[in-house]
Structure formats: C-alpha cells, structure tokens
Amino acid sequence: MNKHLLGVIDATTHIEDLEELTSHRSVAAIPFGGRYRLIDFILSNMVNSGIQSVAIFPKFQYRSLMDHLGSGKNWDLNRKRDGLFFFPSPRLDKPIFGINSFEHFAENMDFLTRSTQEYCLISNANTIFNMDFSPLLDWHIDSNCDITEVQKNGRSINLFLVKTSLLLDLIHTRKETGYLNMKDVVTDLNSPYRVCHYSYEGYALTVDSISTYYAASMELLNREIWEKLFLQERPILTKVKDEPPTRYTSSAVVFNSMIANGAQIEGTVENSIIARGVHIAKGAVVKNSIIMQKTVIQENCVLEHVILDKDVKIEQGTTIIGTEQVPKILRKGSIVKGECVSS
Amino acid sequence: MQKKKQKIVAMLLAGGQGSRLNSLTKNLAKPAVPFGGKYRIIDFPLSNCTNSGIDTVGVLTQYQPLILNSYIGIGSAWDLDRKDGGVTVLPPYTASTEMKWYTGTASAIFQNLNYLQQYDPEYVLILSGDHIYKMNYELMLDYHIQKGADATVSVVQVPWEEANRFGILNTDNNHQVVEFDEKPKEPKSNLASMGIYIFNWKVLEAYLLMDEQNPNSSHDFGKDILPKMLQDQKDLFAYPFKGYWKDVGTVQSLWEANMDLLDDNNELDLFDQSWRIYSVNPNQPPQYISKDAIITNSLVNEGCTIEGNVIRTVVFQGVSIGKDSVIKDSVIMPDAIIEKGCYIENAIVSSGVKITAGSVIRPKEEGEILLVSDEMLEEMITN
Numbered sequence: 001m002n003k004h005l006l007g008v009i010d011a012t013t014h015i016e017d018l019e020e021l022t023s024h025r026s027v028a029a030i031p032f033g034g035r036y037r038l039i040d041f042i043l044s045n046m047v048n049s050g051i052q053s054v055a056i057f058p059k060f061q062y063r064s065l066m067d068h069l070g071s072g073k074n075w076d077l078n079r080k081r082d083g084l085f086f087f088p089s090p091r092l093d094k095p096i097f098g099i100n101s102f103e104h105f106a107e108n109m110d111f112l113t114r115s116t117q118e119y120c121l122i123s124n125a126n127t128i129f130n131m132d133f134s135p136l137l138d139w140h141i142d143s144n145c146d147i148t149e150v151q152k153n154g155r156s157i158n159l160f161l162v163k164t165s166l167l168l169d170l171i172h173t174r175k176e177t178g179y180l181n182m183k184d185v186v187t188d189l190n191s192p193y194r195v196c197h198y199s200y201e202g203y204a205l206t207v208d209s210i211s212t213y214y215a216a217s218m219e220l221l222n223r224e225i226w227e228k229l230f231l232q233e234r235p236i237l238t239k240v241k242d243e244p245p246t247r248y249t250s251s252a253v254v255f256n257s258m259i260a261n262g263a264q265i266e267g268t269v270e271n272s273i274i275a276r277g278v279h280i281a282k283g284a285v286v287k288n289s290i291i292m293q294k295t296v297i298q299e300n301c302v303l304e305h306v307i308l309d310k311d312v313k314i315e316q317g318t319t320i321i322g323t324e325q326v327p328k329i330l331r332k333g334s335i336v337k338g339e340c341v342s343s
Numbered sequence: 344m345q346k347k348k349q350k351i352v353a354m355l356l357a358g359g360q361g362s363r364l365n366s367l368t369k370n371l372a373k374p375a376v377p378f379g380g381k382y383r384i385i386d387f388p389l390s391n392c393t394n395s396g397i398d399t400v401g402v403l404t405q406y407q408p409l410i411l412n413s414y415i416g417i418g419s420a421w422d423l424d425r426k427d428g429g430v431t432v433l434p435p436y437t438a439s440t441e442m443k444w445y446t447g448t449a450s451a452i453f454q455n456l457n458y459l460q461q462y463d464p465e466y467v468l469i470l471s472g473d474h475i476y477k478m479n480y481e482l483m484l485d486y487h488i489q490k491g492a493d494a495t496v497s498v499v500q501v502p503w504e505e506a507n508r509f510g511i512l513n514t515d516n517n518h519q520v521v522e523f524d525e526k527p528k529e530p531k532s533n534l535a536s537m538g539i540y541i542f543n544w545k546v547l548e549a550y551l552l553m554d555e556q557n558p559n560s561s562h563d564f565g566k567d568i569l570p571k572m573l574q575d576q577k578d579l580f581a582y583p584f585k586g587y588w589k590d591v592g593t594v595q596s597l598w599e600a601n602m603d604l605l606d607d608n609n610e611l612d613l614f615d616q617s618w619r620i621y622s623v624n625p626n627q628p629p630q631y632i633s634k635d636a637i638i639t640n641s642l643v644n645e646g647c648t649i650e651g652n653v654i655r656t657v658v659f660q661g662v663s664i665g666k667d668s669v670i671k672d673s674v675i676m677p678d679a680i681i682e683k684g685c686y687i688e689n690a691i692v693s694s695g696v697k698i699t700a701g702s703v704i705r706p707k708e709e710g711e712i713l714l715v716s717d718e719m720l721e722e723m724i725t726n
Contacts, residue, residue, distance in 0.1 A: 034629040036646075074626070188675070211558070230628040240624035244613035245380035245644040254638055259383075260629040261645050264614065273629075 005137060006117035006164060007046040007054035011039060011125040012089065014060060017209035020329045021309065025064040025231075026126035030207070031292045031310065033220050034260035034275045034283075037068050038207060039125045040238045045122065047075045048234040049133035053082035055111060056125075057104055059089040068239050075237050085111060103182050105167075112168060118168050119294035122182055123316050124158040128216050130236065132228050135148060136161060136198055140169035149186045152204040160186070166193070176282040205226045214307065214327050217273050219292050221256055251282050267297070281316070290326070292332075306330065347460040349426040351484060351541075354415050356470035357385060358405030358445055363593045366471055367693060367715040372404065374472030375411040376597070377694065378696065379604055379613065379620075380642040380657045383414060384591060385472045386622045389430075395480040397468065399428030401458050403451045405435055407443065420623045433458060436582055447562030453551045454471040459544065467547050475587040477618050478539070482629060483582050487541045493577040494546065496520065496571065497539035501582050508704060509535035510565045511560050512581050515652050520579040523570050526689045534581055535563060546577065572707050587611040598712040601657045601674045615654050616622040625660045625677075635666050653680070665700065690715050 011028035014333040021030050028039040039056075045053030046054055058065050072084030105112065112120075120138070121133060124208025140148045140161045147166070150159035160182045162170075170179060179185050186195045194320060203225055205216045219225045223263075230236060248254065251270040262277040267284035275293040280286060283300040290307045297303065298316040305322035309332040314320070317338040330336065363371025368376065374385035385402075392400050400423060404411055418430030419424075433455050435444050444452035452459075452469065459467060466487070468480055478497070487495040498512055512534045513522040524530060550568050554560050560567045569588070573579055587610035591597040603609050613620060627646025632638060637652045644660040651668030658664070658675045666685035674691045681687065682700035690713040691708050698704065698715070708712040713719075 050609040190613060221631075223633070224633065226628065236628070237626055240626055242619050242621045243626065244620070245642040246630060247614070248605070248638045248641045248643065248653075252639055254632045255636055256634040257632050258629040259632060259643075262614070 004118040005049070005051050005133065006115050006120045007043075007051040007057045008120055009039065009042055009046075009054060010101075010104075010120045010122065010158075011056055011062070012059035012101065012123055013126060014046045014159075015126075015208055018207070018213065020210065021213070021307075022061070024061055024332060026058060026061050026125075027207075028172050029056065029062075029068055030066040030126075030213070031269075031275060032128065032217065033041075034208075034258050034273050036236060036238045037065075038128070039065065040236055041128050041130070042125055043069075043075055044236045045129065045131050045133065046123075047077065047237065049131075051075075051121070051133070052079060053085070053115060053117060055085045055087060055108070057065060057087050057089070057167065062088055070239065070328070074239050087111065090316055094336070096168070102171045102179065106174070109168075111173065112171070114165065115164060117164055120164045122160045122162070122167070124206070126208065127157050127159070127206045128229070128236055129157075129200075129202060130231055131200060131202055131204070131258055132234065133161075139198060140196070143196055144194065146193035147182070147186055148198050149182075149209065150198045150200050152200050156186075157204055157206055158182070158183075161198075173339050208294075210307075210327065211325065213288070214324075215276075218271070218288070219272060220258055221271060222272075226258075241276055249282075249325075280305045286333070289327075309334070312336070345463070346461045347462045349428060351397055351399075351426075351466040351468055352457070352462050353388075353468040353470055353480070354459075354470055355385070355388055355392075355400055355402045355470045356448055356451060357402050358408075358451065358569060359413060359471075359473060359593060360406040361473070364597065365594060366718060367597075367691070367712055367714065368407070369716075370407055370486045371410040372406045372408060372472075377659055378475060378591065378597070379601060381625075381644045382620060382622045384475065385411070385415070386421075386620055387475055387477070388416075388470045388472060389418075390618075391424065391476075391478050391480060392470075392619045393421045393618060395478075395622065397480060398423060398425050399464075400430045401433045401455060401456065401665075402430060403433045403445065403588055405451075408432075408434060409524075411544045414623055416623075421621045422658040422659075428462070430457065443539060447560075447567075447667075448549060448564045449554055449560075449563035449568050449627055452547075453555050453562070456548065456551065459548070463592070464544050467542045467544050467612060468557035469538075469542070471538040472589060473592060474537065474590055475611065476537075476584075477586065477615075477620070478584060480539075483584075484541060486582050487580070490518075490580045491578060492541075492580040494572060494578045495541045495582050496569065497537045497579045497584050497586050498534040499537050500533050501535045503530065503533050506533045506535065511535055514581045515709055518583065520569075523565070525575065527568060531680060534583070537584060538565075540564060540569075546572075556596060594606070594691060594714050595701070597711050598689075602655070602672070604657065605655055612637050627660055633666075637665075651683075651685075663719070687715075689713060693717075696720065701704075718719055 013027045103315045144235045148161040207213045246263045249266045252265040257272045259274040260276040264279045267280045268280040270287045272289045277294040279296045281299045281310040287304045292310045295308045295312040301318040305327045307329045311333045313338045348486040357374040385489045423430040511524040533536040554652045578632040589600045630647040637647045643658040646661040650662040650666045654671045656673045659677040661678040664681045668685040671688045676694040678695045679692045680697045684701045686703045692715040
C-alpha cells in the first residue's frame, strides 16, 4: 500500500527558542514523552501509512539523530529496496532558504529523480501527531490538487503533498521562479498551481519553543490526548533500549505521571514525564517536570517546573524551582550540588 | 556444507512442556513463559550466551513451538543475527528412514549432530531453557579447559533438605566427579546439577553415537551419557556456580522468582548494565500512572495504565489496572485487563485475561498461589 508515496523529512529546522535543548542535537532529535524523539512522530506516521521510502535531510548537530535512527530497523525501514536515506547538507551555513529548502533538496537530485514513487509527502520533523496519510492522498487525488498543504485550525503544520514530478520541476526552476521552499509556493497568490488546504482534525502540536515543548509534554498527562497519540494500530515507534521494567520501591509515591522503562523510583513524582533509566532517590520530590534519560536525582531534592536534559546529576538536598511559564532548564551532563536555584 | 569453524557452539534444549505450570504452558513451551515484567524464560540463557561471547546457538524446540519460534525469530533481539553462526531453531524432523521425536535430552542433540558437524567446534555447551540465572559461560569454559576435562557440569549448592529432588554430584577435593546420584534418598552432597554441561565435541559425538545404539538407554544426559562417561573413567568435573539460580518449573516457583525481583537485595540485578538481559522489546508508550494510583515495591513495564493500587506486584507490558482495584503480591502477565474495584492477592494472572469489575481473586489456602486463566474464570462463574 502507498508504494507510490515517498516521504521527505526536513530535519534542518533550527529554532533559536529551543537553543537550550539543541546545543548538541537537532530539533528533530529532542527527546519527548519519556522515550521518544520528536522525529519519531512523523517517521512513524509515514511508516504506519505504508510509506516504504523515507529521505531525511538533516543539518547541524545530526550525530544524535543518526544514532537514533540507525539503519531504520526500528521503523522497519532497513529494506533492500527503498528504506531510509540520509542526506546531510554538504554546507554548514545557516538554512537561509527556510524549511523544505529547494536548495537543500537540489544537492540530492539524484535520489529524487531515481525514486519511483509518484507522489511525495514533505514534512518538518517537529510536529507531535498521529496521522494516517492515506485519506490525505486520496483527497489530494480526488480534489485534483497540485499541492496540498495540511492545516490544523487554519494554520499550516508544514506538511505538503505534491507529485514528485512537480517537486522536481520546482527544484529545477527555483532560480527563475524565486521560490525557495514549499511555503513560498503555497503562499504565492499568483502561483500557477492549484493549491489546496487539507484540514486535519486530530491532535497536532508543532514544537517551536520551550513553552510549546513544555506544554506538549504536560498535555501527555491528559488521558484523552495520549489516547489519541498512542494507538495500538498505529504505534509511535522509536529506538528500543533493553531497559528492565520500571522499579518502584516501597518509598515511592507516584501520581499523574508518565514513566518509561529502566527508571528507578524511590521518591515522590507528580505530574511529570520521566524518561528511560532515570533514578529518583528516596526523599526527592519531582513535580511538574520533564526528566530526560539517565538523569540522577539524589536524596531529598525538590524539583518543580524543571526540564532536566540527559545525564544530569542533581546532588542531594538541592532545590530547583522554575515556573510554568519559564521552566528551569539544565543542559545535558550538568551537575548541580546542594543549592537552591529558582527562576 | 561446512561453515566457519567455531570454538564453542551452544545447544539450548527448549522443547520442554513444563506441565507443572498448568494452563500457562497450554499453548506455549516452557521457555516462552513470561517472566519478570518483560522477559520470557529463554531470554536468560540467550542473553547469557551473547554476553559470554557465544554467538552460535542451536535452539531445540518440540512442544508447542509457534510462539517460541516467532519470538526467537532470527535472534536479533539478543544480537544473534550473525553471518556466521547466530541462532538456528532446530525442530525434530523426518529422515529418509524414519520419523523421530526428541525422546530425551541426548537424543535431541544426537538428531542434530549434523548441525554441530558443520561447525566442527572444539567444545559444545548444553543449556536448558527452564532456569532464571545470569552466568558467564566463558568462565566455565576456561575452567573446563584448565581442568583438562572431558565434560564439565555446572553445579549449585541447594539446601540439604531439598537435595533429594535434584541430580546430585559427589566430588573429590579437586571437584572431580566421582559419582552421580539422581534424586538420592540420602544425599552425600548438596551440589545439584544445573543441567548445564560443556563437552569436548569429539567425546560428546562418540558418546552420542554409542548411546543411540543402546536399546536400554533413556537417551538422557544426566541418566545415561554422564554416568557412562564416568564408568569409562573419563575426566568429569563439577563447576561450582555462585549466584542466583532458580528452576521456575511450578506455579509456586515462578511466582517466587518474580517476587525475588522485588527484594531490595536481590542477586539477579536486572538493572546491571554490564550483564543486560535482552528481550524482544514491545515498543509501547511509557506507563501512565494516574492521579488515583498508588504503586509501591513493584516492577511495571511500558504500555501499562495504572489507576489502582499496586503493591509488591510484577506488571508486564500493556496491562491496565482500573480505579479502586487492589493488586497485592501478584504477577500480571501481558495485556491483562483488570477493571475497577477488583481485589487480587497471591495470584498469577495469565496473558490477555480480563477480570471484570468488582472481582475478588485470592487463593483459599494461605501460601497457595492462584493461577488465573480464562478457563479458571469460567469455572468460577459456573460454580
């Protein structure tokens, strides 16, 4: 099914507002929901919609993204024919041409011209949603559209469907037309193409700032929302780790939280997202927070409204208090010794 | 067809029915029985192999192999999908002259001599898929080589009062085996065989060929092959294993082994990164613990939704536990659904079982462990 749909993920997005989480990784690789990275949503959606060939265009700090995706095996994309392809930009300059830059695609024309899929789905890598693209493709064909832009509540979610041949044309003629990316084409009122807008009714949230990141994470604790995101028939796939089940000791107190495997909980956890391999020691209290992989919180710490990146170590007796509007963020590998930090 | 020569090849006997596990093994072989919140029993020997640097493993299956075979797949979960070696599932087969089932541990290996011959190994490691333990087989091999043994049997000290349930080895001061005592009434030692053997391949091959000709043999390693080797004055050594080792052959012992994981000082540390136990990961979302839930002293796997009260319990992936339910001292296997207001104590709830709201499930006798299956629930209703 959908062998005639090619997936293209633009993972070049660089967002100043997310700087604190992207100093060593790309936006696409930001950890989310205790075990995922942002790119897992679009990638799983593509795979669950039957797409068997996905091209990823990364730029800047893509080591963690490559490590995460590997051969594509976890998404069943380690195929003999088609599968997962990486096209890092050969240049390191800022992506001045915006997301879905034709200039960037042009560097890898060979791949696009060689692809046999008739249609191409182009997406960003930082939207959290669980969408089946088959109805979208049917709608696009039935409506006789040249380009379909997917919108949520009237706003673009940077997801476009075009014929692969049209995409190639747009790339070839970019100098003459002045179109730098897909957005330019769909927003040009004088463009010669029939541009359609497809309204997506499901849950979708694009992470473009710390506050949307924090909000999207906290929304996961709303059962109605996670039931829309994590469907058994269309699972969000990610790189699996061989972590044991989560261990709760007799001193653990946990409520309204999402907790990933390999975590060891001895303290109190409330309204929080706890990633794989996190250790929360006795007497520690974690509230309204996001704790990323393998971070260690020692005895009697108090953390509220914080985002702790991977491998952070909070030594015993530390208090860190942020606010809902401005959560306190600690970068990967930070070590904080017994002190009070509040913003 | 000759393959790349291997120093050691492991043969994992995974055909057992495990009838004492009752309905748990109705549709699956004992090595495929779920354990520890995310694993199956066979994950332990397979992970031990890969962690010990053994990458050629034959898995002998016979009883109810469907789930086990599809679980093993091509072995990638244990990093055993290799160009040379890797994991090979070995079912019984028909040969030109006859059709034979595996009748004993030795006959199962005998029927797969062709598998071993193609690797022409120096040593063969025999394992069973019935036990929960972590063991470095490489250290056992070093010991076997250092002793100059023909065969080495891994042994563990069991409580004296239980020694009469095991195959007991009597040894001299140098750990050389002098006598086998199968389930002795009056044990002279408490060193029990763990069913783990290393043989020099050529010796094993010769004895298997010999044993097959013996019409009086039950074709069993413990009863026939090893006693015969001892009789022929071959050098047999006992390898003393220290650490956690448990036969999970009964509902009671399976429950106990799960509860052992919840002991703060448990020897079988699943969180030890240097000796990971690998398994086929279900790739489900993190567990959701609602504001009404209370969880203490438990192991909970991904994909669970917990709204009730979970005390000293092992919960596998995809389980949901409803509001106001209390689960105590129990094991809840994958995808079981426990609705609101249930009370469950000292039970093993089988995979996929649905327990309707307000049910009370606990054994009649103290110390008994109740195995909850669909059949058992139906019986409860009709009575």
